[in-house]
Amino acid sequence: MRFVLATYGSRGDVEPMAGLAVRLRALGARVRVCAPPDFAELLDDSGVPLSPVGWPIHALATGAVPGKAGLSDIAAELTAMAYEAVTGAAEGPAAVVATGSFPAVAGARAAAEKLGVPYVYTSLSPCYLPSSHHPPLRRPGQVIPPEVTGNRELWDLHAENTEALFGETINTHRASVGLPPVSGVRDHVFTGHPLLAADPVLGPWQETPELDVTQTGAWIRPDERPLPAGLETFLAAGPKPVYVGFGSMLIRDANAQEASRAVIEAVRTQGRRVLLGSGWADLTAIDDRDDCFVVGEVNQQALFPRVAAVVHHGGAGTTATAARAGAPQVIVPQVADQPYWAGRVTDLGIGTEHTGPTPTTDSLSAALKIVLAPETAARATDVAGTIRTDGADQAAKLLLDMIGRSESAPSAD
Structure with missing residues (x-):
């Protein structure tokens, strides 16, 4: 069984994927991680092959990527870069697990669709997932209309804003690779059944009608390096x-x-x-x-x-x-x-x-x-003493079981 794990972000986005990759490999799966080139050494130390995605994240964060100041330009290229990295890494039947930057995750989902393989979205924090129990995070400078007060209304506004920011960009890319357009890009990327890779004591998830979330615990990569x-x-x-x-x-x-x-x-x-x-x-x-x-x-x-x-x-x-x-x-x-x-x-x-x-x-x-x-x-x-240490193991077993059931399901043809 083969998995492609895709992320674009800082070390905090890559470490969990490395932790999951280590556990999947220990259980006999083949794994490749698509991530920024900054983390080649981290993944090499974990024994996991890297397919680089996009620009070095440090260069992008510090403005050292020439001509990449506009959000729309960055989003369009990240979507395409993630798509290309995932499709290039697949090499046959695979499942795609993605987290990190929204445009990059959208590209990973498009790649999974094009390849005809399962796709699983993962959040590293409960606050990113729509829920009637908490409001969405505010973007810097965002103005909330005074009449929008309840959590559900705020998440509806969040979906509208995500559509305005990324909808056209994502659908333009989908058209370029022969995929149909989607409406509601946020929910399309998140899916109705995401994983939550966060500790249930530190970041508990409250059940909500909006999503069917499986909380596994944080995906921790064991680090055996001695201190200097x-x-x-x-x-x-x-x-x-x-x-x-x-x-x-x-x-x-x-x-x-x-x-x-x-x-x-x-x-x-x-x-x-x-x-x-x-x-x-x-x-x-x-x-x-x-x-x-x-x-x-x-x-x-x-x-x-x-x-x-x-x-x-x-x-x-x-x-x-x-x-x-x-x-x-x-x-x-x-x-x-x-x-x-x-x-x-x-x-x-x-x-x-x-x-x-x-x-x-x-x-x-x-x-x-x-x-x-x-x-x-x-x-x-x-x-x-209450913090779980088996989150990556639980997620790996869940994914192997899920993909195994998917592959053994009878064809609809």
Whole structure:
């Protein structure tokens, strides 16, 4: 049995697919991942072949792709690039599992239709899926008419806006590859039976008439890499530090030096050592004091149980890894589903949401006082024992069973 897993986005979109790929391969399936070229090393380390999709995500996010400033141009090319990557990777009967950027997922669905194979949409966060229990995420600058107040009405508006943004682009591409047009592109891409790859404690799904959702738990890629020797030395040299890192995020309204100074001084005001994850925000030391250490990309599964708290952007993967490690969290949300995860860690009592997207010494220090309190640490430890670790395994078994039943079903001819 063969699967093509397609995504276009940051590391938080690719890691879950790598986790699923590892489990599918362990169960005897053949797997190829279509993802941005930035993640060739990650997938190679997982033993999973990569079919590159589109531009490097870092270049696109930082405006380093010439002539790609308009949403319509980017969406049209991403749809076509994902379609081409998936059809090129299929090599015979396959099922397509997709997540990430909406235009890219639309291209993956079109590829599955053209190939005549099953397609499964996956959300990494409950807040992306239509439900009467919660409103949709607001786009930056979006104005909601005052008469639109209920969750269902807000999701209807979300469907209309998605159609206005992407409907023509997606249908133009479908026509170019010989597929009929679709109406209601959001529901077409999401389908009526999506998977939800999120932990049921961290991101619970409430049953709703809108969708038949199967929640599997988060898809975690086991990371066996040792921590760098210099980091091990730093960890052993004193009390647990506070880790601060924003992954594949730039810090809004702050340059690297400003952000670095703010977070380092905030941690120092709490009498703690600081461990900086440089990331796309380019966090760096501001002096030569030995209470600060800077690391690049690192095994968070091994690191987070050894820190006093984690300050991060609120990506689904980082949130789950910190929760699983029992590390209290300060989330400084920037975009997308990050405010949702910030709200969840606050509601669970395992951390707090930072006020605003740009940390200052005073604002981050105030948040750290909350998460470094003994009661927050105790609550984080309690919740850690409830976080599922078998989400990717559950999803792999479900997909193998689903595709097996599909292949064995009698033909309608």
